[in-house]
Amino acid sequence: MTPTANTSWIQVESLDVAYGNAPVLHQVSASFPERQVTAILGPSGCGKSTLLRVINRTLELTPEARVTGGQVHVKGRNILHPSEDIRSLRKQVGIVQQRPLAFPMSIQENVDFGRRHHHGRLQRKERDRITASLLERVGLWDEVKHRLDSSATRLSIGQLQRLCIARTLANDPDVILMDEPCSALDPESTATIETLIQELKATVTILIVTHNIAQARRISDQILFLLDGTVAEAGTNAEVMGAARNPRVRRFLSGEEG
Amino acid sequence: MVLFLLKETGLFQGLLPTRDLLQVAAPWSPLATPPSFGLGHAWVGSFLVTGISLALAVPLGIGIGIFAAEIAPPAVARILQPALELLAGIPAVVYGFFGYVTFVKWYADWSGQPTGESLLAAGVVLAIMILPFIASTSAEALRTVYQDYREAALGLGVTEGCLFRRIVLIKALPGLAAAVALGLARALGETLAVLMLSGNTAAMPEGPLSRGQPLTALLATELGETAAGSPKYRMLFSAACLLLLAVLALNMGILALKRRFFEHLHD
Amino acid sequence: MTRPRPLDVLFRGLIWAAGIVGMALPVWIVGFLLVRGAGRLTWSFLVDHPRGYPPGTEGGILPAILGSAALILVGLVIAIPLGVGGGLYLAEFCPSKRLQSYARAAVEALAGVPSILYGLFGFACFVVFLRMGISLLAGGLVLGLVMLPILLITSQEAFAAVAAQYREATLSLGTDRSAWIFWVLLPKARVRILAGLVLAVGHAVGSAAPVLFTASVYFRRGGLHLDQPVMTLPTHLYFLVSEAISFDHAFATALVLVLGLAIFNGAAMALRHQMRDS
Ligand SMILES: Nc1ncnc2c1ncn2[C@@H]1O[C@H](COP(=O)(O)OP(=O)(O)O)[C@@H](O)[C@H]1O
Ligand SMILES: [Mg+2]
Numbered sequence: 001m002t003p004t005a006n007t008s009w010i011q012v013e014s015l016d017v018a019y020g021n022a023p024v025l026h027q028v029s030a031s032f033p034e035r036q037v038t039a040i041l042g043p044s045g046c047g048k049s050t051l052l053r054v055i056n057r058t059l060e061l062t063p064e065a066r067v068t069g070g071q072v073h074v075k076g077r078n079i080l081h082p083s084e085d086i087r088s089l090r091k092q093v094g095i096v097q098q099r100p101l102a103f104p105m106s107i108q109e110n111v112d113f114g115r116r117h118h119h120g121r122l123q124r125k126e127r128d129r130i131t132a133s134l135l136e137r138v139g140l141w142d143e144v145k146h147r148l149d150s151s152a153t154r155l156s157i158g159q160l161q162r163l164c165i166a167r168t169l170a171n172d173p174d175v176i177l178m179d180e181p182c183s184a185l186d187p188e189s190t191a192t193i194e195t196l197i198q199e200l201k202a203t204v205t206i207l208i209v210t211h212n213i214a215q216a217r218r219i220s221d222q223i224l225f226l227l228d229g230t231v232a233e234a235g236t237n238a239e240v241m242g243a244a245r246n247p248r249v250r251r252f253l254s255g256e257e258g
Numbered sequence: 259m260v261l262f263l264l265k266e267t268g269l270f271q272g273l274l275p276t277r278d279l280l281q282v283a284a285p286w287s288p289l290a291t292p293p294s295f296g297l298g299h300a301w302v303g304s305f306l307v308t309g310i311s312l313a314l315a316v317p318l319g320i321g322i323g324i325f326a327a328e329i330a331p332p333a334v335a336r337i338l339q340p341a342l343e344l345l346a347g348i349p350a351v352v353y354g355f356f357g358y359v360t361f362v363k364w365y366a367d368w369s370g371q372p373t374g375e376s377l378l379a380a381g382v383v384l385a386i387m388i389l390p391f392i393a394s395t396s397a398e399a400l401r402t403v404y405q406d407y408r409e410a411a412l413g414l415g416v417t418e419g420c421l422f423r424r425i426v427l428i429k430a431l432p433g434l435a436a437a438v439a440l441g442l443a444r445a446l447g448e449t450l451a452v453l454m455l456s457g458n459t460a461a462m463p464e465g466p467l468s469r470g471q472p473l474t475a476l477l478a479t480e481l482g483e484t485a486a487g488s489p490k491y492r493m494l495f496s497a498a499c500l501l502l503l504a505v506l507a508l509n510m511g512i513l514a515l516k517r518r519f520f521e522h523l524h525d
Numbered sequence: 526m527t528r529p530r531p532l533d534v535l536f537r538g539l540i541w542a543a544g545i546v547g548m549a550l551p552v553w554i555v556g557f558l559l560v561r562g563a564g565r566l567t568w569s570f571l572v573d574h575p576r577g578y579p580p581g582t583e584g585g586i587l588p589a590i591l592g593s594a595a596l597i598l599v600g601l602v603i604a605i606p607l608g609v610g611g612g613l614y615l616a617e618f619c620p621s622k623r624l625q626s627y628a629r630a631a632v633e634a635l636a637g638v639p640s641i642l643y644g645l646f647g648f649a650c651f652v653v654f655l656r657m658g659i660s661l662l663a664g665g666l667v668l669g670l671v672m673l674p675i676l677l678i679t680s681q682e683a684f685a686a687v688a689a690q691y692r693e694a695t696l697s698l699g700t701d702r703s704a705w706i707f708w709v710l711l712p713k714a715r716v717r718i719l720a721g722l723v724l725a726v727g728h729a730v731g732s733a734a735p736v737l738f739t740a741s742v743y744f745r746r747g748g749l750h751l752d753q754p755v756m757t758l759p760t761h762l763y764f765l766v767s768e769a770i771s772f773d774h775a776f777a778t779a780l781v782l783v784l785g786l787a788i789f790n791g792a793a794m795a796l797r798h799q800m801r802d803s
Contacts, residue, residue, distance in 0.1 A: 058413045063332070090415030101410040104429045113424070114414030164410075171414060321543025329540050337548060344551040347786055349731025351759040352779045355766050356554055359561075359776075386550060393547060419533040440637075447639020449734040450759070454766060474641050474734075481648060482738045498645045502638065509634040 009034045010055060010175065010205065015070035017050055017059070017229075024050050025229045028070070032222070037197060037206045039220035039237075041213070043252065047229040048209045049098055052177040055079075055207070056093040057086055074175065091118050094173030096181050098209075100160035102152035107144050110152045110163055111135065115170035134170055137199075138162040139192035157184040165193065169200075176200065178208040182215065194219050213253055217241055225249050297497055299462040303377060303470035307452060308445040310381025310466060311388060315445075316438055318385075319392030323437070324422075326393065327400035346390035354454030357383035362455060365467075375457035378466040383451050388441040395440055399433020399519060400426060432519035436512045443508040447501065449474040473501055558783060562776030570777055579770055586778055592661075592755030593730055596740060599665025600672055600729060601722075607669075608676030608725075609718060615677075616684035617706065629681070636674035641734040643671050648738050659754045664740020671735055672725035679721025683714035716797055723793035727786050733759035758782050 010032040017025040025047045032038045040048050053059035055072060057079065072079050079089055091114070103110050111131045116122075122130070131148065135141040140162040144155070155163060161184050168176060182190045197206055197219055210216055216223060216237075223240040225233035233240050233249045244250045326338055357379055366374030403426045411421040427434075457469025458479055471479070477494055573585030611632075619625040647667030657663040687710055695709050733741075741760040749755060758778065765775040 056413065058409050061409045061412060087415040087417065090413060095413045097410060097413060099410075101407065103407065103411065103425050105424070113411075114416055117414070117416040117420055167414065318543050318546060321540050322547040325540045325544030325547070329537065330544055334544070334548075338544060341548045341551045343790075344555070344787065345547075347727060347731075347790060348551075348554065349733070349759055349782055349786070351731070351733045351762050352558075352782055355762055355775055355779050356557065358766055359772065360557070386554075389547070389550070417530060417533055419530065419536055422536075443637055444639075447641065449639065449641040450732075450763065454763070474639065477641055477645060478734065478737060481645065495645065495649065498642055502642055505638060505642075506634055509637045512637075513630060513633065 009075075010207075011071075011073040012051075012055070013071045013073075015051075015054065015072065016068040017047070017054060018066050018068050019062070020064045023068075023229065025054075028226070028229070028231055030224050030231060030234055032205060032207055034205050035201055035203070036221040037201055037208060037219055038222040038224055039216035040207060040209045040224045040226065041211075041216055041252070042226035042232070044211075046226045048226055049179050051226070052095060052179055052207060052209060055175075055177060056090050056095050057084070058090070058095060058097075091171050092173055093175040093177065094168040094171050095177040096161075096165050096168050096179060098179040098183075100157060100164045100184075102155060102160055102163065104151070104153060106149045107152045107155070107163065108148040111166050111170055113167060113170075115172070118171055130170070134166040135163075137169070137196055138166045139189055139196075140166065158186065158189060161185060162189065162193070165196075173204065175205045175207070178206065180209050180211065182210065182212065190215070213255065225252075297473070297476070297493075299460060300471055300473040300476045300497070303456065303463055303472035304446060304474070306377045306463060306466060306470065307381045307384060307456065307472050308442065310378060311384035311445045312438065312441060314382065314385035315389045315392055315441055319389050319437065319441065320396045320434060322389070322393035323396030323400055323434075326397040328404050328418075328422075342390040342393055345386070346394075348387075350387065350448060350450040351454075353383050353387050354451040357451060357455045373457075375455055375469055376467050377456055377463055377470045377472075380452045380455040380472070381466065383455055384445050384448055387448060387451060388444045391444060392437045392441040395437035396430075396434050399430045399437065403429045403433075430519075432515045436515040436519065439508050439512045439515065443505050443512070446508075447474060447505055449478050453478050473497060477501075555783060558776060558780050562780035565773050565777035566780055570774075571781070579768070586758065586761060586774075586781065589756040589758045589761040589778075590781075591749060592741070593757045593759075595661055595749045595755060596665045596668050596736060596757060597726055597729060599661060600668035600670075601726070603666060603669035604672040604676055604725065605722070608673050609680045611673075611677045612680030612682075612684055612718075613706070613710075615681045616688060617710070629678075632674045632677050636678060639734075640671060640732045643667055644735040644737055644739060646670075647735060652739055659738065659740060659742070661740055661749060661753060661755050664736040664755070664757075667735045667739050668729045668732075671732065672729050675725040675728065676718075676721050679724065680714065680718045683717035683721070684710060686717065687713040720793065720797055723790065727790055730789075731759055731782060731786060733757070733763050736760060737763075758785075 012028055012030045012032075015025055015028040016023065028047075028051065040051065042048055050059065050065075053062075053065075054067060055074070059065045059067070067080060074089070074093060077084070079093075103113055105113070108128075108131055111134055112127060115130070121127075132141060132145075135144065140159060143159060152160075152163060161181060165178070165181055182193055185193065194215065197208070200206060208216075208220070220237050223233070223235065223237055224231065225240060225244070225246075227246070227248060232246045233244050240249075241253060244253060322338070322342075326335055326342075330338060361379040361382055362374040362376075364374070365376060365379060366372065368374075407421065407425050407429070411425055412418070452472050453475040456472055456475055458471050458475050459469040460471050460476070461469075463470035477498060480490070480494055570585040571587065571590065574587055575584045615625055615628055619628070644667065647663060647670070651657045651663035651666055652659055655663075691709050691713065692705070695705050700708075729735075736757055737760055740755055741757045742754040758781065762775055762778045762782065765771055765778060
C-alpha cells in the first residue's frame with residue numbers, strides 16, 4: 001500500500017458499470033495526472049457522475065449499481081479491491097456531490113463534520129480559525145460570518161454549493177472530485193471557485209464535471225469527453241478544444257449541440 | 259364524526275356530570291353503601307401496563323425500524339415485512355390467549371400460585387402487539403432520511419454510526435416520536451389482551467407483578483352488568499370520555515409530528 | 526481493511542438482534558398455536574355446533590363462524606356506501622381544501638380510537654338508546670363504524686391517485702362528470718378500494734371489544750336473526766379462556782382465527798396482483 005513516486009495518479013482501466021441490467025459505462029479507460037485539473041465533459045446522462053462516484057466508492061451506496069468489470073488505481077493501489085479501507089479512501093479522495101445537501105446542524109458543524117471525524121476534535125479557537133479560512137477560500141465567509149451557529153438548512157443553493165466544497169476541503173484530501181460545483185453560482189462566486197481550483201492544484205489532483213465549456217477551457221489542463229458511457233475524446237485542453245477528432249464532440253464544444 | 263361520537267358518548271355524562279372522576283384515592287366498590295366509584299386503581303393499572311409495554315416495544319421497535327430501513331439485506335427485508343404484517347394482523351383476543359398459555363402459565367408455575375395473571379404479563383404481550391406499528395412507522399421515517407443523507411455523509415468518509423448518530427437520528431426524531439405516540443395510543447386503548455392477562459382485580463396494584471385492572475379492562479368488565487343511566491353507568495362513560503380525549507390528543511400529536519417531519523425534510 | 530470501531534460493531538449487533546427478534550416473534554406465536562392447536566383442528570370442528578357441558582368442551586364452532594360472517598356483512602352494508610361515498614365526496618366534490626383537510630384529520634383520528642370505545646358507543650346508542658338490544662343488528666352497525674374510517678381513508682386515497690393520473694386526459698375530451706366518475710374513477714380505483722376493504726374486514730373480524738356487549742353471547746342455539754344475539758369467533762375464544770372451559774378448543778379456535786385471516790389476506794393480495802397485471 002505504499003505509494004510509489006511515479007504512480008501517483010488515478011488510473012481507470014476498462015471500467016464497466018451498470019444500474020441493474022442497464023449498462024452505463026463501458027470500457028472506460030482514463031488516467032488523471034497528479035496535481036492537474038481534468039475537466040470531464042459530455043451531455044447529461046452520459047455517465048459523468050457515475051464515473052466520479054466509482055472513484056471514491058460512493059457508487060456502491062446505490063443498491064442497484066454494480067461495477068461489472070475493470071479496475072481503478074489511486075496512487076498505485078487498486079481501490080475496488082474488497083480489502084480497501086473505504087473510509088480512508090473517501091477521506092483521501094473527496095467528492096463534492098452534484099446535489100448540495102446541508103446536514104441538519106449549524107453551518108460551523110457542517111464544515112467541521114468530516115474533519116472532526118478524521119482528524120479529531122480541536123480547541124474551539126483552532127476550529128474557528130480553520131472554519132473561517134475554509135469559508136473564506138470558497139467565498140462564503142462574508143455571507144455567513146454572523147450566523148455560523150444557525151442552521152445550515154436555510155442557506156440558498158448557491159451558498160450550499162460553496163459550503164459543500166468547504167466541507168470536502170476540510171477533510172484535507174489528496175484528490176477532489178467536483179460534480180458541477182458551479183451550477184448554481186453567479187459569475188462572481190464562480191470566479192472565486194475557479195481561483196480556488198487554481199490554488200489547490202499546487203497540492204491536489206482535481207477532476208471537475210462541468211457543463212460550462214468556457215470554464216473547462218479556462219481552468220483545465222486535461223479534458224475527458226464522455227459520450228453514452230464511453231470515452232469519446234481524451235487529451236490535453238489544447239488537443240481536445242482545438243482538434244477533437246469526434247464530430248459530435250466538435251459540435252458539442254462549439255455550442256451547436258448540448 | 260369525532261364530534262358526533264364525543265357528543266353521543268358525552269350525552270350520557272352530560273345528564274349528570276360526575277365529580278367522582280377526581281376521587282383518585284377512593285376505592286372502586288359500586289356495591290357498598292354508599293357506592294364509591296374511585297378510578298384511581300384503573301388509571302394506575304393502565305399507566306403501569308402502558309409504561310411496561312412502551313419500555314419494551316420502543317427500543318425493540320425502533321431497532322427493527324433501523325434494521326428494516328438500513329441494515330437488512332434485501333432478501334431479509336422481504337421476509338421482515340410480511341412477518342411484521344402478520345404480527346399486526348393477529349387479533350387482540352388471540353394475543354390475550356397466547357399470553358395466557360405462555361407468560362401467565364410460566365409465572366404461575368414459577369411462583370407456585372394457582373394463577374399467574376399480572377400487569378407485567380399484560381404489558382409484555384401488549385409490547386408484542388404494538389411492536390409492528392412502532393417498527394413500521396419508524397422504519398418509514400428512517401428510510402427517507404437515510405435515502406437523503408447516506409451518500410452525502412458517507413462520501414466524506416465518516417462511519418455509518420456517525421451518520422446515524424449525528425444526522426439520521428436528529429432528522430428522524432419527529433417521525434420516531436410519532437411512532438412512539440402511535441404505540442402509546444394503541445397500548446392505552448387495547449382491551450382484550452389486557453382484560454385476559456392483568457387479572458382484572460379492582461384493587462390498587464402494588465407493583466408490576468401484582469394483579470390489576472387497567473381502565474379498558476374495567477370498562478369491559480363492568481359495562482355488561484350496569485343498568486343504563488345509573489350513577490355507575492355515568493361513571494363508566496365519563497371514564498370512557500377521558501380515555502377518548504387522551505387518545506384523540508395523542509392522535510393530534512402524531513399528526514403534528516408527522517407534518518413537522520415532512521416539512522423539515524423539505525427545508 | 527476497514528477497521529470497524531467496537532461501538533459500531535456492538536450497535537450493528539444489537540440492530541441485527543432486534544431484526545431477528547422481529548422475524549422470530551410471529552414464527553413463535555403462530556408456530557406455538559399450530560403445534561398445540563393443529564391436532565384439534567378437524568373438519569368437523571369447523572362444521573359442528575358446540576356440544577358438551579358447559580357447551581364448547583366438545584363439538585365445533587360453526588355458529589361462531591357464521592355469526593362473525595353475518596356481523597361483517599351487516600357492517601359492510603353501511604360501511605361500503607358510507608366509506609366509498611365519503612371517500613368520493615372528499616376526493617371529488619369537497620368544496621374547499623380546508624374542509625377536506627379537516628375532514629381527513631377527523632377521520633384519521635377516528636381510525637385511531639380504541640375499539641372498546643366503539644363498543645361503549647354502540648352499547649349506549651344502539652343497544653340502549655335505540656332499543657335494539659344485544660343483537661346482530663347492533664353489533665353489525667358497530668363493526669360497520671369500526672370499518673368505516675379505514676375504508677374512507679383508503680378510498681379517498683385511491684380516488685385521488687386515479688384523479689391525479691387521468692383527470693385532465695379524460696375531462697379534456699369534453700366528457701361530463703358522471704361519465705368520468707362511472708367510467709374512469711370507479712373502475713380504476715376499484716383495486717385499491719378492495720385492498721382497503723380487505724384491511725378493514727380483517728381488522729373487524731378479529732376485534733372482540735366492539736361486539737362484546739353489543740352483539741355476542743357465549744352460547745346460543747338457533748339461526749341468525751337481526752334482532753337476536755349471535756356467537757362470534759373472537760368472543761367465543763375469549764369465553765373459552767376466561768371461563769376456563771376448554772383450552773384445547775381455545776387453541777383450535779385461535780388457530781382458525783389466525784389462519785383464516787392469513788388466508789384471507791393472502792388471497793386478497795393475490796387477487797390484487799392479478800388485477801394489477803390485467
Ligand atoms: N440510481 C440509478 N438507477 C438507474 N439508473 C441510473 C441511476 N443513476 C443514474 N442512472 C442512469 O445512468 C446514466 C448516467 O447517469 P449520470 O452518471 O448521473 O450522468 P451524468 O452525470 O453524466 O448526467 C443516466 O442514463 C441515468 O439515467
Ligand atoms: Mg451528473
